Amino acid sequence: xxxxxxxxxxxxxxxxxxxxxxxxxxxxxxxxxxxxxxxxxxxxxxxxxxxxxxxxxxxxxxxxxxxxxxxxxxxxxxxxxxxxxxxxxxxxxxxxxxxxxxxxxxxxxxxxxxxx
Amino acid sequence: xxxxxxxxxxxxxxxxxxxxxxxxxxxxxxxxxxxxxxxxxxxxxxxxxxxxxxxxxxxxxxxxxxxxxxxxxxxxxxxxxxxxxxxxxxxxxxxxxxxxxxxxxxxxxxxxxxxx
DNA sequence: GGATTGTTCTAGTAGTCGTAGAACAAGTAG
DNA sequence: CTACTTGTTCTACGACTACTAGAACAATCC
Numbered sequence: 001x002x003x004x005x006x007x008x009x010x011x012x013x014x015x016x017x018x019x020x021x022x023x024x025x026x027x028x029x030x031x032x033x034x035x036x037x038x039x040x041x042x043x044x045x046x047x048x049x050x051x052x053x054x055x056x057x058x059x060x061x062x063x064x065x066x067x068x069x070x071x072x073x074x075x076x077x078x079x080x081x082x083x084x085x086x087x088x089x090x091x092x093x094x095x096x097x098x099x100x101x102x103x104x105x106x107x108x109x110x111x112x113x114x115x116x
Numbered sequence: 117x118x119x120x121x122x123x124x125x126x127x128x129x130x131x132x133x134x135x136x137x138x139x140x141x142x143x144x145x146x147x148x149x150x151x152x153x154x155x156x157x158x159x160x161x162x163x164x165x166x167x168x169x170x171x172x173x174x175x176x177x178x179x180x181x182x183x184x185x186x187x188x189x190x191x192x193x194x195x196x197x198x199x200x201x202x203x204x205x206x207x208x209x210x211x212x213x214x215x216x217x218x219x220x221x222x223x224x225x226x227x228x229x230x231x232x
Numbered sequence: 233g234g235a236t237t238g239t240t241c242t243a244g245t246a247g248t249c250g251t252a253g254a255a256c257a258a259g260t261a262g
Numbered sequence: 263c264t265a266c267t268t269g270t271t272c273t274a275c276g277a278c279t280a281c282t283a284g285a286a287c288a289a290t291c292c
Binding site: 011012013047048049050051054068069070071 | 279280281282283288291
């Protein structure tokens with residue numbers, strides 16, 4: 001876990017957010033599991049504490065994490081069942097690849113479909 | 117077409133890019149069709165020409181548009197068949213909604229699946 | 233009580249977004 | 263050929279975001 005690409009156009013905090021979301025969605029991170037503290041993770045990734053905290057706060061605001069002083073960041077309860085979702089994702093990825101669509105166009109289509 | 121939201125956190129040029137991509141993907145914009153010139157579109161949307169041109173250049177770099185001086189922006193050839201893709205998108209949107217996933221988490225899963 | 237950890241504050245640098253004006257080059261249309 | 267259109271390139275500016283940095287504070291854990 002925690003593979004960051006500093007040259008990406010995606011902000012570092014957003015990369016952290018995405019990886020935690022994927023971990024929770026895939027079951028790699030289970031409800032109740034404790035993540036490294038902001039200072040700890042920042043030190044090991046050679047980032048600033050505020051960068052990590054910003055990611056944690058985004059995840060807290062969307063209900064993925066619970067943050068408490070002294071204890072750190074804990075994965076919230078209520079992990080959804082993703083078997084249907086993962087099958088649908090695989091089918092979509094295959095269809096989009098056959099059609100020659102870019103990743104961006106595909107995600108744009110998904111975003112459009114979910115906003116209705 | 118051309119519905120922009122200036123209050124969105126998504127940049128204006130990115131909104132233009134997404135709309136052209138969707139139009140081409142859905143067949144609303146057909147290969148060979150001519151888009152408004154950058155100055156023209158900027159005037160009608162009350163934007164700066166550079167903002168529109170930035171969107172056009174992104175679309176040119178990914179092969180969606182062809183830009184030529186004096187003629188303007190033309191949709192490139194090679195529009196894919198999207199029947200399979202659209203069915204897969206609809207199924208994924210439904211599954212993600214049932215699982216309670218956010219739009220962002222869902223698109224993150226799609227991006228991850230297509231990068232393999 | 234002492235250590236840990238999130239919270240909040242100020243502050244600085246770098247880069248992006250959007251706007252703005254201008255001049256230029258290549259193509260179109262007459 | 264001429265006039266017009268259109269994309270290309272350049273500099274410049276204000277506003278905002280991303281990231282880093284240091285410090286002090288408050289709630290929690292052991």
